Amino acid sequence: MVFKIAMAEDNAVNRNTFLQKIKVSGRMELIFAAANGNECLAELKGLPHGLVPQVLFMDLEMPDLNGIETIRIAKALYPQIHFIVLTVFDDDEKIFEAIKAGASGYLLKHESAAVLENAVVEVLETGGAPMSPAIARKALVLLSRSTESAATDSSEASSMPVNITEREKQILQLMVNGWDAKRIASELHLSVLTVRKHIANIYEKLHVNSRAQIITLAHKNRWLQN
Numbered sequence: 001m002v003f004k005i006a007m008a009e010d011n012a013v014n015r016n017t018f019l020q021k022i023k024v025s026g027r028m029e030l031i032f033a034a035a036n037g038n039e040c041l042a043e044l045k046g047l048p049h050g051l052v053p054q055v056l057f058m059d060l061e062m063p064d065l066n067g068i069e070t071i072r073i074a075k076a077l078y079p080q081i082h083f084i085v086l087t088v089f090d091d092d093e094k095i096f097e098a099i100k101a102g103a104s105g106y107l108l109k110h111e112s113a114a115v116l117e118n119a120v121v122e123v124l125e126t127g128g129a130p131m132s133p134a135i136a137r138k139a140l141v142l143l144s145r146s147t148e149s150a151a152t153d154s155s156e157a158s159s160m161p162v163n164i165t166e167r168e169k170q171i172l173q174l175m176v177n178g179w180d181a182k183r184i185a186s187e188l189h190l191s192v193l194t195v196r197k198h199i200a201n202i203y204e205k206l207h208v209n210s211r212a213q214i215i216t217l218a219h220k221n222r223w224l225q226n
Contacts, residue, residue, distance in 0.1 A: 005056065008035075008036065036065060038065050071098065085103050122180070171184055171199060175214060
């Protein structure tokens with residue numbers, strides 16, 4: 001299956017690097033590559049329904065209309081599109097601003113073609129929220145700080161739902177640590193497809209739809225402290 005994608009990036013060198021990675025993949029069809037947020041919105045507006053990208057990779061630092069504002073506007077107009085941030089920065093505030101705006105994932109720009117492809121598969125097939133390990137660790141620290149007071153005030157940690165299996169607990173721990181499906185599969189000697197199925201089950205059982213929500217729940221309820 002070939003996935004329809006697009007990207008918005010004001011730096012020509014970064015755009016070309018991204019295009020080369022897409023060619024290496026072979027499973028992603030580039031619908032357009034916009035040079036800024038306004039151009040991205042204009043490209044989307046002119047597309048027939050069948051060519052609307054499934055995933056749109058978004059730079060944050062763009063002139064006129066930055067990536068976060070572009071995501072916020074485009075998500076309201078095209079809720080079916082999944083937005084994945086591509087950035088060289090792991091800025092604390094921008095991580096959460098992008099997630100609040102509607103981003104489904106957050107990757108650093110140096111990631112390989114395989115990582116980009118896996119991120120597309122993750123958001124489309126499991127409803128996941130792909131993050132570069134460095135970003136996931138940063139989000140983990142930030143969420144830990146933000147929930148520290150609430151955890152201190154709570155007399156006891158909430159129990160993990162009984163329908164979460166031991167295997168799912170293992171995978172949940174590794175997800176919170178920032179591992180993607182491929183790395184988890186290698187560690188647990190499972191197929192990537194099996195891991196993605198477990199992740200989908202975890203999302204359903206916990207009534208969440210993103211990795212950020214899982215991390216928040218895990219720390220708020222102190223499920224994985226032992």
